[in-house]
Amino acid sequence: AQSVAQPEDQVNVAEGNPLTVKCTYSVSGNPYLFWYVQYPNRGLQFLLKYITGDNLVKGSYGFEAEFNKSQTSFHLKKPSALVSDSALYFCAVRDRISSGSARQLTFGSGTQLTVLP
Amino acid sequence: DAGVIQSPRHEVTEMGQEVTLRCKPISGHDYLFWYRQTMMRGLELLIYFNNNVPIDDSGMPEDRFSAKMPNASFSTLKIQPSEPRDSAVYFCASSLLGGFTDTQYFGPGTRLTVL
Numbered sequence: 313a314q315s316v317a318q319p320e321d322q323v324n325v326a327e328g329n330p331l332t333v334k335c336t337y338s339v340s341g342n343p344y345l346f347w348y349v350q351y352p353n354r355g356l357q358f359l360l361k362y363i364t365g366d367n368l369v370k371g372s373y374g375f376e377a378e379f380n381k382s383q384t385s386f387h388l389k390k391p392s393a394l395v396s397d398s399a400l401y402f403c404a405v406r407d408r409i410s411s412g413s414a415r416q417l418t419f420g421s422g423t424q425l426t427v428l429p
Numbered sequence: 430d431a432g433v434i435q436s437p438r439h440e441v442t443e444m445g446q447e448v449t450l451r452c453k454p455i456s457g458h459d460y461l462f463w464y465r466q467t468m469m470r471g472l473e474l475l476i477y478f479n480n481n482v483p484i485d486d487s488g489m490p491e492d493r494f495s496a497k498m499p500n501a502s503f504s505t506l507k508i509q510p511s512e513p514r515d516s517a518v519y520f521c522a523s524s525l526l527g528g529f530t531d532t533q534y535f536g537p538g539t540r541l542t543v544l
Contacts, residue, residue, distance in 0.1 A: 344530055346532070348535075353537075353538075353540075354537055354538075355433070355435075355520055355522075355535035355536050355537045355538050356472075356520070356522075356535040357535070358532050358533075358534065361530070361532060363530045402472065416462070416474055416477060416485075417474075417533065419471065419472040420471075421471045422471065422472075
């Protein structure tokens with residue numbers, strides 16, 4: 313079975329400071345990992361994904377995420393936060409060895425990021 | 430491309446009424462997904478289709494829910510009869526392929542309120 317945990321419901325950070333949104337995962341095999349962002353009254357927007365290769369993945373809007381296999385983590389980061397980054401962030405995982413419907417994404421519960429001016 | 434299109438964006442109905450949510454996936458995408466988002470349960474996969482065929486509907490909460498995909502450019506999620514606990518945001522998503530690395534693209538959602 314695959315699962316993903318976002319341990320923080322809420323993250324507050326001052327504008328201009330670095331931000332981190334945490335995600336840990338559990339899979340039987342190797343993971344494919346995704347980050348999505350949801351702005352108020354909008355659908356989820358894809359930010360970035362880890363498939364293989366470089367552990368540091370760069371995505372949209374200056375975001376990046378680091379895959380850490382030993383810690384089973386895939387934390388989302390940004391060097392300098394903007395007020396416009398305030399949104400709900402979802403981590404998602406798919407187990408590489410899964411089949412059928414189990415190949416579909418499992419989403420975390422979401423982390424509300426608030427960037428304070 | 431216009432992205433995934435959903436209608437209506439908001440739906441308010443009374444308990445017992447039939448509700449139909451609509452989705453147009455991104456052209457050329459072979460997979461279509463229906464999700465439900467609530468505060469209590471987060472984002473749940475209800476059903477997904479591959480080439481218009483339902484593959485897994487194990488997430489559909491009960492028989493009151495049904496989904497169809499009559500062609501590659503249109504899908505519906507129907508609730509009959511609706512109940513207050515069905516109030517949620519319903520998302521449709523599509524992906525080009527169903528592979529492990531493929532990205533799902535989400536529509537803006539339909540906010541359903543059942544009174």
